[in-house]
Amino acid sequence: MLSPGSPFPLGATLSPNGVNFALVAPNAEAVELCLFDGTGQHEQQRIRLPAFTDGVWHGLLPSGRAGLVYGFRVHGPWAPHAGQRFNPARLLLDPYAREIVGRYDGSDLFLGHDPANPAQRNARDNGAVALKGRVAAAGGSSAAPGHARIPAGERVLYELHVRGQTRLHPGVPAALRGTYAGLAESVVLDHLQGLGVTTLSLMPVQHRADEQRLLAMDLSNYWGYNTIGWFAPEARYWSGRAGTTPASEFRALADAVHARGMELVIDVVYNHSAETDEFGPTLSLRGIDNALYYHLRADDRALYANWTGCGNCLNLAEPRVLQLVMDSLRHWACELGVDGFRFDLAPVLGRGANGIFDSRAPFFAAIAQDPVLSRTLLIAEPWDIGPGGYRLGEFPPGWLEWNDRYRDTQRGLWLRQGREGAAGLGDFAHRFTASSAQFAHQGRAPTASVNFITAHDGFTLHDLLSYEERHNLANGENNRDGHAHNLSNNCGVEGPTDDPAVQAERGRLQRALIAALLLSQGTPMLLAGDELGHSQQGNNNAYCQDNETTWLAWIGAHDPASEAARLSAFVARLVALRREAPVLRSTRWWPAQPPEGAPDIHWLRPDGQPMQEADWHGGTALAILFEAAAADAGAWLVLVNAGPAAVSFALPAGSWQWRLATDDPAPDAAAALQQPHAGTVEVPHSSIRIARR
Structure with missing residues (x-):
């Protein structure tokens, strides 16, 4: 009884x-x-x-x-x-x-x-x-709740999938590959720490249910954006080892990450549930109290508002639904050790009963006043498909946001010159300095902009330079799914090639894009596997591919002579350079008129003269000079040549030591460039060079 x-x-x-x-x-x-x-x-x-x-x-x-x-x-x-x-x-x-x-x-x-x-x-x-x-046993963890632990200017995000990261990793015991325990293995964390990554951003790890359509095709929702259990770690990523549970193994992963001084962020889906639309399954909320948990259409309450494209939307305007979300977040932070959250389709969370987004909605107010969650790292995907669904730059102070305009500008400058989607130097400079038009308000810092070139949704970096078109037939949707506007460049050949000239050009552009990302002001995010040259064979929407398409291939990753190892070493050198140069990761906006003796930024033409209005609308080359404070005689210089031919740059006064050249992939390239230079220097096409005075 x-x-x-x-x-x-x-x-x-x-x-x-x-x-x-x-x-x-x-x-x-x-x-x-x-x-x-x-x-x-x-x-x-x-x-x-x-x-x-x-x-x-x-x-x-x-x-x-x-x-x-x-x-x-x-x-x-x-x-x-x-x-x-x-x-x-x-x-x-x-x-x-x-x-x-x-x-x-x-x-x-x-x-x-x-x-x-x-x-x-x-x-x-x-x-x-x-x-x-x-029924779970009482939690026994005495560890402190998760919280942001990396200074904002030093954070380097790395988006990964728990299963895909280690499913093929030869250094992980076979029984642990593709699991929380496998991700916690030293050989995996050593690689990430060696790159300079500070923050692991895991794709969804809350319990999911695969869509009926995918199951009928013997596929699954590999990405995991179809949550049905907001407190339970996904059991498919549990090793099943005796004496453990999915929750205890996930907590051990969090502890292993923290022991390295790193952060753990998880991607969470509170915008919709796996029950989909009115023809979907009744698994939980729909049968418990449908009218309470979901946004229903006013004209026919048998139908669901669908601002997510997934069939339904959770109604966080209802206090009890908001409580469910807040209780879930606190559980992951306090019991499971998570340091932050990336919120999928985040505008849905700020929509009221009328469907209008409000940055002061109850969800944002609840987060801001919560003594635990307000200290975690909060990252928004700032768009959905609802009315007025694109909200980049409109989230509250303290939030970070994925900046897709940064992505498109970098691709447009480096890959699309003379073609549809090309970007100019003005757009490049704006995004390079953290998109002030979107983020410089209400006291928000430049680090609010999460800069990325690639993410799980879209081409990998390798494929961005190997495919003009998506190749998604394996998804069973007749190649209609995924982005059609990729701003990619196959460098003359669609897909794999043995042509050394094409391979060299792809490698050169890879390094230039990675350098642009890691030298930009803001919070950089790397996509797992880009440092290894991972390819999805042109699939830019591999959400249902739980196979070698998405699993990272680690072949050659630990062979110094391999392309994967060389590219990883290049990424590591760039992250180290970013740490060395505070001006490249400034958490303050660059003022138009800095005070006397304060750090300053100068935009110069290749001839060394200041950029003029007309220069911003044409051309593909410029120099960026970072002057340190008067007490520090040093300065940093970034030379950008995104054009098709070499450009001669007049160097500012002083003796310059080259620290990195994207046109030279050799690990010892920086040492070969250490001789001081003055006067002029020629920068090859599609390249960036960095020097210190």
């Missing part, structure tokens, strides 16, 4: 008195707690939660213990056009479940509606196959 227990905390909470269950379902008529055997296949007991307080159904099971497998059946009206989709024949996953049993297989047993008549309930019981929660 159940005693009334408590309406808080929500979810299944273990205590010396048993397990307390609490579920938010204010529009439900009754809630049944269903208990299963350890496999989750056989229902053993069904008990009604006895108490209902302020919209929360709750009860205490005195005999409850850790490891108990459970789910809920929620009773209420079936009235889709009124927004209500209750169906007690559906066993429902607790949205607060810390560990999840089972996997959605795409069968119509998971549908809340009759597949032959969507207006009617699906009367078949799905308890044996439904997703269920497992």
